[in-house]
Amino acid sequence: MREIRLRIRSPTEEYKAGHLLREKHRAVLEWLLDAAGPIQGHAHVRLTEKAYFVVERTVELLLGDVAEARPLYRRGPGAFGEPGRREFLRAANRLLRVRPNGDPRTAGDDFFRTVDTLAQARPGTEAARTLRRLSAARPRADAYREGVEATPPLFPVLNPLFPAIRRTAAHWSADGVPVTLVHDQQNALTPGLIAAIVQGARRDGIALAGLRLVDSRDDARVQIADFLAGIARKIASDQLAGSGDPFLVARLAPYVGGRAPAGAVPESGSLAARDNSGD
Incomplete structure (x- = not known):
C-alpha cells in the first residue's frame, strides 16, 4: 500500500x-x-456471472441439482432472444428473493407464467424442454415460498x-x-x-x-x-x-x-x- x-x-x-x-x-x-x-501467489479472486448465478439457484431449487443450469444459461438467449432471457431472470429473481409480508403465491404465479410462455414460444428447443421440467416443479416452488415467507432463511440463496x-x-x-x-x-x-x-x-x-x-x-x-x-x-x-x-x-x-x-x-x-x- x-x-x-x-x-x-x-x-x-x-x-x-x-x-x-x-x-x-x-x-x-x-x-x-x-x-x-x-501479490502474485498471494492473492485470489473468484468471478461470478450474476445471470448464471440466478439460473443455477433456480434450477437447483426446482430440480434438485444444477446439471441443467449451464445448458439453459447458454441456450436460453438463442432460443428466446434477449427480451425473453431478461424476462426469465426477472421472474426467477422474484421467485427466489425473500419479500416480508408478501403473498407467497404471487412470485410463483409470475415465474411459472413466464416459463410457460417462453416454452410455448419455442417448443422444439432444448431450452424449452428444460423450462417444461421447471414448470412441473411448481409444488417445490410453492413450498419454498411459503417457507421463506414464514421463516426467512439464515443464508438467502441470492446473496x-x-x-x-x-x-x-x-x-x-x-x-x-x-x-x-x-x-x-x-x-x-x-x-x-x-x-x-x-x-x-x-x-x-x-x-x-x-x-x-x-x-x-x-x-x-x-x-x-x-x-x-x-x-x-x-x-x-x-x-x-x-x-x-x-x-x-x-x-x-x-x-x-x-x-x-x-x-x-x-x-x-x-x-x-x-x-x-x-x-
Missing part, C-alpha cells in the same frame, strides 16, 4: 480500485498484477457473500492448515451469522478457524483484496462486452479461481497472510 501511494500520489485517504484503473495509472496497475509483482466466504476459506486452507478470514465490516455479518458460517464450513471439512471484521481503512490486506476485486470486475466486464484488453486479461488470469461460464462479477477478492492469520 505504501508503494501504491508513492506511485499514484493521490491525497485520497482510502484508495479504491478506480484509482488504479485510471489510464494515467496504467503502469501501477500492470506492476500490481505482474508475475513478478507484490453471493456467504458462498464466497466459504470458497475463500476452502481456497486458502486447501493444504489443511486452518485460516482465519479478515473481512471488511458488513452489517449482514452478525456474530450469530459468523458463528453459523464457521460451524458450517468446519462441518463440511473446510479448515476455517474464524472470521474477523475490520475497518478496511485500517487493514492493508482488505484494501488490496478490494483492489483485486474491483480490477477483476472491470477487466472481466470489458471482456464480456467485447472491448476487453488482452494484456490485462492475461495478467488477471493467474489470480482467478474457480470457473464461471462468463465470469463478470467478483464474489470476493482475497489476500493470503502466509502465517495463516487471515485472508
